[in-house]
Amino acid sequence: MAACCVFLGSIILAIILLIFFYPPGLPKVSLSSLTVTKFNSTGDHISGYLNMQFQVLNPNLVTDFFYHDVNCSVYHDKDHLASTMSPGFVHPARETRQISVTVHLTPGTTARGIGDDLATYDFTDFDVKLTISVVRVR
Ligand SMILES: *[C@@H]1O[C@H](CO)[C@@H](O)[C@H](O)[C@H]1NC(C)=O
Numbered sequence: 001m002a003a004c005c006v007f008l009g010s011i012i013l014a015i016i017l018l019i020f021f022y023p024p025g026l027p028k029v030s031l032s033s034l035t036v037t038k039f040n041s042t043g044d045h046i047s048g049y050l051n052m053q054f055q056v057l058n059p060n061l062v063t064d065f066f067y068h069d070v071n072c073s074v075y076h077d078k079d080h081l082a083s084t085m086s087p088g089f090v091h092p093a094r095e096t097r098q099i100s101v102t103v104h105l106t107p108g109t110t111a112r113g114i115g116d117d118l119a120t121y122d123f124t125d126f127d128v129k130l131t132i133s134v135v136r137v138r
């Protein structure tokens with residue numbers, strides 16, 4: 001009986017140790033919506049606003065994160081078009097948070113080749129990079 005309790009106790013202890021000391025999983029980020037407003041283009045010069053919503057999941061059972069400033073950068077091919085910083089926040093364990101970012105492409109922003117894309121295909125690709133430095137709170 002006592003041996004059985006010790007055995008069960010050590011399993012429970014192992015699970016607790018695993019939960020608290022297992023390396024935390026990274027936040028999972030997905031882009032849930034993207035809209036473009038006031039878009040204007042003349043050749044390879046563009047302007048407008050990219051409005052994005054990201055969903056960020058903290059997959060951990062007990063680890064809270066603190067995010068420092070969030071840097072959202074937009075690229076077309078290799079051209080860096082613009083960046084927007086948003087304030088950091090605390091992201092509790094198991095929760096999903098929305099990050100809303102608007103990136104302003106100021107008039108005269110150069111995206112080489114975009115004029116051809118739009119003339120030929122009527123669409124173009126942007127790359128979006130979200131950079132967040134994460135501190136583990138708990
Ligand atoms: C679009 O851009 C062109 C050239 O930069 C400018 O002349 C025009 O006024 C702009 N149109 C709008 C609606 O902003």
Ligand SMILES: *[C@@H]1O[C@H](CO)[C@@H](O)[C@H](O)[C@H]1NC(C)=O
Nearest residue numbers: 071072073080083084085131
């Ligand atoms: C955000 O990231 C871009 C691309 O890496 C960089 O050029 C820019 O300086 C960054 N902004 C800040 C405020 O760190």
